[in-house]
Amino acid sequence: MPIVTLANGRSFSADRGTTVLDAALAHGLTLEHSCRTGRCGSCKAQVLGGASVALRDEVSLTAEEAASGWILTCTREAETDLSLDVEDLSALAGISPKTLPCRIDTLELVAPDVMKVTLRLPPNAGFAFLAGQYVDVIGPGGIKRSYSLASDMRSAGQLQLHVKRVDGGAMSTYWFEQAKTNDLLRFRGPLGTFFLRDLAGLDVIFLATGTGYAPVHSMLMNLAALSPDRRPASASVYWGGRVPQDLYADASAMPANVRFTPVLSRADASWAGARGHVQDALLAERPSLDNAAVYACGSDAMIHSARSALTAAGMKPKRFYADAFVSSN
Numbered sequence: 537m538p539i540v541t542l543a544n545g546r547s548f549s550a551d552r553g554t555t556v557l558d559a560a561l562a563h564g565l566t567l568e569h570s571c572r573t574g575r576c577g578s579c580k581a582q583v584l585g586g587a588s589v590a591l592r593d594e595v596s597l598t599a600e601e602a603a604s605g606w607i608l609t610c611t612r613e614a615e616t617d618l619s620l621d622v623e624d625l626s627a628l629a630g631i632s633p634k635t636l637p638c639r640i641d642t643l644e645l646v647a648p649d650v651m652k653v654t655l656r657l658p659p660n661a662g663f664a665f666l667a668g669q670y671v672d673v674i675g676p677g678g679i680k681r682s683y684s685l686a687s688d689m690r691s692a693g694q695l696q697l698h699v700k701r702v703d704g705g706a707m708s709t710y711w712f713e714q715a716k717t718n719d720l721l722r723f724r725g726p727l728g729t730f731f732l733r734d735l736a737g738l739d740v741i742f743l744a745t746g747t748g749y750a751p752v753h754s755m756l757m758n759l760a761a762l763s764p765d766r767r768p769a770s771a772s773v774y775w776g777g778r779v780p781q782d783l784y785a786d787a788s789a790m791p792a793n794v795r796f797t798p799v800l801s802r803a804d805a806s807w808a809g810a811r812g813h814v815q816d817a818l819l820a821e822r823p824s825l826d827n828a829a830v831y832a833c834g835s836d837a838m839i840h841s842a843r844s845a846l847t848a849a850g851m852k853p854k855r856f857y858a859d860a861f862v863s864s865n
């Protein structure tokens with residue numbers, strides 16, 4: 537059976553037919569990832585030696601990247617022993633996904649097309665996650681969709697989701713037309729590697745579009761609970777929508793010392809705030825990005841364009857963390 541070795545010397549065996557990412561997770565090693573379907577690009581890794589083969593389409597890998605030895609660990613199986621220039625994320629050691637039952641506690645329409653869902657966990661479920669991670673909710677008929685956790689990682693008994701309605705979407709139809717209090721569902725999680733890294737002394741900037749605000753909400757609560765020596769030098773949130781109703785929380789929902797900039801792309805003349813895209817609103821302020829760490833969540837388009845605009849403006853690419861809400865069906 538092929539052996540995969542990481543840059544920090546850790547290694548694990550990888551069955552044929554199992555992706556490198558799944559093999560790592562099965563051995564308790566978490567590699568950077570999000571969608572697990574080849575669509576988001578979070579799991580890109582440079583191959584230093586060995587051969588692998590794609591088990592599904594590698595939508596988020598460009599031809600140039602593939603030609604220069606990059607792979608997606610969520611799509612590739614190891615054909616031979618493989619050496620990868622990535623490390624596992626030790627912050628996630630001990631936090632492993634499990635499948636649990638839950639019941640809908642509340643459903644609240646917070647914008648015309650956004651439902652805030654609170655899920656109640658069984659007593660003693662022992663569910664732990666890091667702010668920023670997501671779960672796969674398993675709904676009626678076994679439909680499975682990913683949703684970021686918007687709740688405080690310290691409130692174990694309840695989970696909050698912010699769900700955007702996708703026209704004609706299978707799970708959207710359930711949440712917006714059929715779901716009711718006390719419905720029994722299951723979920724698997726926590727999943728993904730979008731979580732706060734060491735922030736001490738940095739300028740942390742959150743960029744969100746639409747319900748991409750959900751994990752940011754959880755991260756902001758995490759931030760407020762950090763001890764003084766672990767806090768960032770500054771924190772700001774740029775949250776984008778089309779019209780005012782899309783931004784279903786306001787400045788009063790932000791912890792003290794967090795600067796909030798709402799950004800609208802289709803507001804009428806009465807809107808006096810920032811317009812356009814979140815990354816443009818940030819760059820228009822000509823910030824110094826040397827010391828910045830960016831956490832971006834929401835549309836794939838925003839994440840791609842923010843990553844290239846901000847790194848071109850001087851931010852360190854390694855400090856750009858993102859979770860793309862690509863289709864999870």
Ligand SMILES: Cc1cc2nc3c(=O)[nH]c(=O)nc-3n(C[C@H](O)[C@H](O)[C@H](O)COP(=O)(O)OP(=O)(O)OC[C@H]3O[C@@H](n4cnc5c(N)ncnc54)[C@H](O)[C@@H]3O)c2cc1C
Pocket residue numbers: 570571670681682683684685698699700701702703704705706707708709728747748750859860861862863864865
């Ligand atoms: C890691 C991760 C976290 C996510 N977190 C959230 C969250 O917190 N809140 C939230 O509202 N959504 C989130 N999503 C998106 C969510 O998982 C679903 O994909 C989305 O809600 C659509 O599900 P559906 O069953 O209603 O529609 P589906 O039946 O899956 O799709 C209906 C149609 O819409 C298209 N479509 C679906 N989603 C998208 C998309 N994102 N972009 C473009 N086309 C799409 C499909 O291709 C299909 O044609 C997340 C996705 C990922 C990968």
Ligand code: FES
Pocket residue numbers: 568569570571572573574575576577578579580596608609610611
């Ligand atoms: S492309 Fe692999 S986790 Fe998204």
